Amino acid sequence: MTTGNMWQPVSLSHSIETATSAGTRLCGEDLVVWRDSSGVAHVWEDRCPHRGMRLSFGFVRGDHIACLYHGWQYDTGGQCQYIPAHPDLEVPKTIKVPVYLTEERAGMIWTTLAADAGPLTVPADETGTVPVQSLYVDCSADAAIAVLESMTLAPFSAGRDAETTVSVVTPSLYSVSTGQDLLLVGIQTITDERTALHVVISGLPEVYEGGGQAHFLSWALDLRYRIETPPKKTFAVPAHTVAEAL
Amino acid sequence: MNEKARLVFKGHLYPEAFVEFARHRARRLDIVLDVASADGEAVNVTVEGPVDLLDAFEMACSLGPYDCLVLDVVRTAA
Numbered sequence: 001m002t003t004g005n006m007w008q009p010v011s012l013s014h015s016i017e018t019a020t021s022a023g024t025r026l027c028g029e030d031l032v033v034w035r036d037s038s039g040v041a042h043v044w045e046d047r048c049p050h051r052g053m054r055l056s057f058g059f060v061r062g063d064h065i066a067c068l069y070h071g072w073q074y075d076t077g078g079q080c081q082y083i084p085a086h087p088d089l090e091v092p093k094t095i096k097v098p099v100y101l102t103e104e105r106a107g108m109i110w111t112t113l114a115a116d117a118g119p120l121t122v123p124a125d126e127t128g129t130v131p132v133q134s135l136y137v138d139c140s141a142d143a144a145i146a147v148l149e150s151m152t153l154a155p156f157s158a159g160r161d162a163e164t165t166v167s168v169v170t171p172s173l174y175s176v177s178t179g180q181d182l183l184l185v186g187i188q189t190i191t192d193e194r195t196a197l198h199v200v201i202s203g204l205p206e207v208y209e210g211g212g213q214a215h216f217l218s219w220a221l222d223l224r225y226r227i228e229t230p231p232k233k234t235f236a237v238p239a240h241t242v243a244e245a246l
Numbered sequence: 247m248n249e250k251a252r253l254v255f256k257g258h259l260y261p262e263a264f265v266e267f268a269r270h271r272a273r274r275l276d277i278v279l280d281v282a283s284a285d286g287e288a289v290n291v292t293v294e295g296p297v298d299l300l301d302a303f304e305m306a307c308s309l310g311p312y313d314c315l316v317l318d319v320v321r322t323a324a
Contacts, residue, residue, distance in 0.1 A: 088298075089298045089299070090296070092275060092276030092277075092299065093276065094274055095274065095275070
């Protein structure tokens with residue numbers, strides 16, 4: 001069970017390019033994830049204080065994001081610095097977008113809705129990561145995790161008969177290992193009935209880019225299929241009924 | 247440069263809803279708001295702050311909350 005007060009991933013790092021923004025949700029809260037021109041990621045409330053327009057529709061210019069609607073510009077702290085319709089105005093400090101703690105770790109962008117959530121406990125990348133895919137499924141995080149824990153993973157790097165081990169790293173991060181390969185799956189609670197799973201390979205890009213990504217993308221798509229396709233009910237049919245039918 | 251203005255919003259108003267809306271906008275714009283009177287036909291306030299922000303306050307309150315209909319705004323120097 002995860003909540004918005006815990007650290008959760010909201011995007012794969014590679015999905016948010018420099019000077020771009022995207023909208024997402026965490027526990028029902030609309031968020032904008034954006035990356036400034038120096039490469040730093042930010043997660044804010046996805047709402048301009050002026051007229052409520054989504055900032056994820058806005059433009060990133062340098063270290064500012066500007067609202068699409070009237071061009072109000074916000075610095076990396078969420079403070080409005082410039083209103084084009086009033087260029088000489090010293091903007092009041094009260095015009096500010098709520099911002100959330102943001103970290104990048106394990107090839108994902110992490111945030112928490114709580115200001116006092118404590119540090120992110122996801123281990124630092126030691127070997128690097130290679131992105132696979134973000135999967136969006138219509139079920140609770142718990143239901144998605146239950147399927148994830150039942151999955152087997154065919155190794156990419158060596159033999160075909162290695163065992164699959166699924167482990168909890170944090171409540172929002174699972175590792176799936178087989179042979180020499182290790183996948184990390186970040187769990188994002190979008191709402192009680194919608195979940196995102198952000199899948200990355202923990203390993204060197206020169207080993208996994210291309211073939212490795214394709215191999216584990218196939219696994220990720222199978223995971224999504226199994227989450228979205230509940231097991232079919234089976235019925236026992238008496239042998240004599242089958243015999244009569246034949 | 248700060249200015250001080252008196253604003254009278256006239257129309258079909260729920261005074262509690264309108265005043266709450268006005269206070270919220272004044273806080274957001276960081277201007278000083280003093281509510282002199284409020285009833286179902288008019289809300290009379292005095293505001294002080296940069297003129298652009300007083301303009302923004304007047305514009306926001308001329309739309310008002312969803313359950314109030316502002317028909318006229320009278321602005322005078324205070």
